[in-house]
Amino acid sequence: MLSIENLHVRVAEAEILKGLTLELPTGEVHAVMGPNGAGKSTLAYALAGRPGYEVTAGSARLDGTDLISLSPDERAAKGVFLSFQYPVAIPGVPALTFLRTALNAQRKARGEAELSAPEFLKAIRARAGELKMEFEMLRRGLNVDFSGGEKKRMEILQMMMLSPRLAILDETDSGLDIDALRIVADGVNAMRAADRSMLVITHYQRLLDHIRPDQVHVLAGGRIVRTGGPELAHELEKAGYDQYASAA
Amino acid sequence: MSLARAIETGDLAELPSRRDEDWRWSDFRGLVRSIPAHSPVDHDVSGAAGPFDELTTSRIDFINGHEARIDIPANAEETWAVTFRSTARAGSHINRLNASIGPGGSLVLLEAYVGERPDYVCATDIEITMGEGSRLERIVVADDGEEAVSISSARIDLSPGAQLEQTVVTSGARRQRLGTRVRHPGGGAKVRLDGLYLIAGRRHGDLTTVVVHEGPEGQTDQVTKGVAIDQGRGVFQGRIEVRPGADRTDARMQHRALVLSDRAEVDAKPELEIYADDVACSHGNSVGALDEEALFYAAQRGIPEDVARAMLTKAFLGEVIERIRHEGERNAVRKFVDALTEKLA
Numbered sequence: 001m002l003s004i005e006n007l008h009v010r011v012a013e014a015e016i017l018k019g020l021t022l023e024l025p026t027g028e029v030h031a032v033m034g035p036n037g038a039g040k041s042t043l044a045y046a047l048a049g050r051p052g053y054e055v056t057a058g059s060a061r062l063d064g065t066d067l068i069s070l071s072p073d074e075r076a077a078k079g080v081f082l083s084f085q086y087p088v089a090i091p092g093v094p095a096l097t098f099l100r101t102a103l104n105a106q107r108k109a110r111g112e113a114e115l116s117a118p119e120f121l122k123a124i125r126a127r128a129g130e131l132k133m134e135f136e137m138l139r140r141g142l143n144v145d146f147s148g149g150e151k152k153r154m155e156i157l158q159m160m161m162l163s164p165r166l167a168i169l170d171e172t173d174s175g176l177d178i179d180a181l182r183i184v185a186d187g188v189n190a191m192r193a194a195d196r197s198m199l200v201i202t203h204y205q206r207l208l209d210h211i212r213p214d215q216v217h218v219l220a221g222g223r224i225v226r227t228g229g230p231e232l233a234h235e236l237e238k239a240g241y242d243q244y245a246s247a248a
Numbered sequence: 249m250s251l252a253r254a255i256e257t258g259d260l261a262e263l264p265s266r267r268d269e270d271w272r273w274s275d276f277r278g279l280v281r282s283i284p285a286h287s288p289v290d291h292d293v294s295g296a297a298g299p300f301d302e303l304t305t306s307r308i309d310f311i312n313g314h315e316a317r318i319d320i321p322a323n324a325e326e327t328w329a330v331t332f333r334s335t336a337r338a339g340s341h342i343n344r345l346n347a348s349i350g351p352g353g354s355l356v357l358l359e360a361y362v363g364e365r366p367d368y369v370c371a372t373d374i375e376i377t378m379g380e381g382s383r384l385e386r387i388v389v390a391d392d393g394e395e396a397v398s399i400s401s402a403r404i405d406l407s408p409g410a411q412l413e414q415t416v417v418t419s420g421a422r423r424q425r426l427g428t429r430v431r432h433p434g435g436g437a438k439v440r441l442d443g444l445y446l447i448a449g450r451r452h453g454d455l456t457t458v459v460v461h462e463g464p465e466g467q468t469d470q471v472t473k474g475v476a477i478d479q480g481r482g483v484f485q486g487r488i489e490v491r492p493g494a495d496r497t498d499a500r501m502q503h504r505a506l507v508l509s510d511r512a513e514v515d516a517k518p519e520l521e522i523y524a525d526d527v528a529c530s531h532g533n534s535v536g537a538l539d540e541e542a543l544f545y546a547a548q549r550g551i552p553e554d555v556a557r558a559m560l561t562k563a564f565l566g567e568v569i570e571r572i573r574h575e576g577e578r579n580a581v582r583k584f585v586d587a588l589t590e591k592l593a
Contacts, residue, residue, distance in 0.1 A: 049548075
């Protein structure tokens with residue numbers, strides 16, 4: 001599924017990822033944990049193709065396809081989805097319009113038929129219900145005046161509708177109270193599937209109580225410095241990241 | 249000094265020039281080397297469609313210049329579609345429209361400027377007087393030829409208690425100004441004065457407004473938005489004058505523009521001149537590019553860049569369209585703006 005080898009990424013003249021290697025098999029959920037500034041968000045953005053995140057060496061392949069040479073929208077059509085740590089507000093574009101445009105653009109890029117308005121509305125109504133979101137909210141400008149929790153739910157709603165092959169969740173738990181965290185985690189767990197992989201990026205272990213990963217990777221100093229089972233998250237919670245400070 | 253005078257007399261010295269501060273960014277004397285011959289009279293409008301055909305059957309078509317009057321009796325309500333068509337190649341012509349609205353009357357005036365040939369010189373003078381408590385909703389869509397030279401000048405005189413709502417949309421021309429001058433008597437009269445410009449290619453579009461508050465307790469609310477791309481140039485000049493004695497005036501003006509390419513340009517001059525007391529006046533002005541964060545966010549969800557740009561541009565302009573009171577007019581303007589936005593992408 002996702003195979004990252006010796007990835008080096010530079011942002012504004014500074015090298016942030018310094019030879020990151022990570023293997024994420026199909027159907028698995030892996031967590032990437034690490035101290036602030038380790039390069040967690042840089043990894044997410046580099047995989048999604050954010051302008052300004054320059055890959056200087058190494059590779060990232062999804063199902064054998066080189067992601068780095070693709071534009072962000074091409075990566076999305078291949079099945080890459082990034083749940084943003086700070087989702088962007090787009091005034092004047094209702095969430096419904098945005099998501100339908102996105103879904104049909106991806107389907108078109110894959111040579112699939114576009115979804116009709118009634119089909120789309122039926123599907124999104126059901127998913128919004130599962131996430132306990134007010135449907136009326138979807139008629140407003142995307143993420144405009146949404147609370148932190150509402151924005152994260154909107155990210156998960158988009159993930160459900162776009163049904164990606166690879167979901168990258170960047171600090172999805174930040175800004176969530178315990179009830180919102182449970183709803184979001186339930187949404188993510190419902191998306192676990194044999195043909196889908198997930199990379200859950202988080203600073204804290206608390207999200208991993210709800211989304212149990214198959215493996216945990218520790219990212220420090222721009223590299224994966226340790227990999228282990230779910231129990232590694234608890235160990236990190238107790239011991240902190242200090243032991244990895246020298247890895248940089 | 250006016251384009252109409254220049255067309256009448258053939259005297260180039262009558263053309264507005266950049267030496268006049270009000271025409272600093274829209275110089276006509278430097279552009280027009282000679283006044284072309286008067287356009288031939290052409291009265292065949294059979295089958296000519298306009299953007300407002302679905303909204304009214306009361307229509308006046310000006311073909312290569314014409315004069316007309318619309319008088320709305322007291323308390324009457326009418327909707328008129330007025331189309332200024334230019335069908336001549338390399339000709340010059342003048343349109344003159346006068347309208348009056350009796351006390352308590354209401355006029356929806358739907359103006360379209362249609363260039364059926366790329367090049368002509370056209371001056372349009374409009375005078376509208378509004379009686380006490382009357383209403384005017386004026387919607388203007390300008391679709392001039394790409395080599396056309398065009399100036400439309402509207403003067404609107406309000407009486408106390410009158411209400412003016414205006415939305416002007418233009419794609420520019422070789423050089424074009426759509427100007428509105430409002431005499432605001434206060435006395436509870438209200439003005440909404442909005443504009444949109446979408447300027448591509450080598451076009452130039454200028455929206456200039458002057459609102460003169462002469463009496464107390466008047467309101468003006470103005471939002472203009474624009475987009476310039478390619479080598480297009482958009483100009484916004486808005487002036488609100490609050491004369492001595494026009495106390496408790498409430499006037500707000502906002503201009504926001506997107507410049508979508510390196511060689512495009514937007515010039516803006518919002519001005520408030522206040523000589524009265526206890527007024528609430530504000531203005532805002534910003535010129536920038538599309539939000540890069542939003543573009544990446546849309547791309548991450550699979551939306552190709554050209555589609556995302558058109559979507560964000562439409563959303564940016566949409567705020568002005570939403571302010572149009574009636575659904576029919578709103579839809580007609582949205583259709584016109586959407587067609588222009590698709591062309592920009």
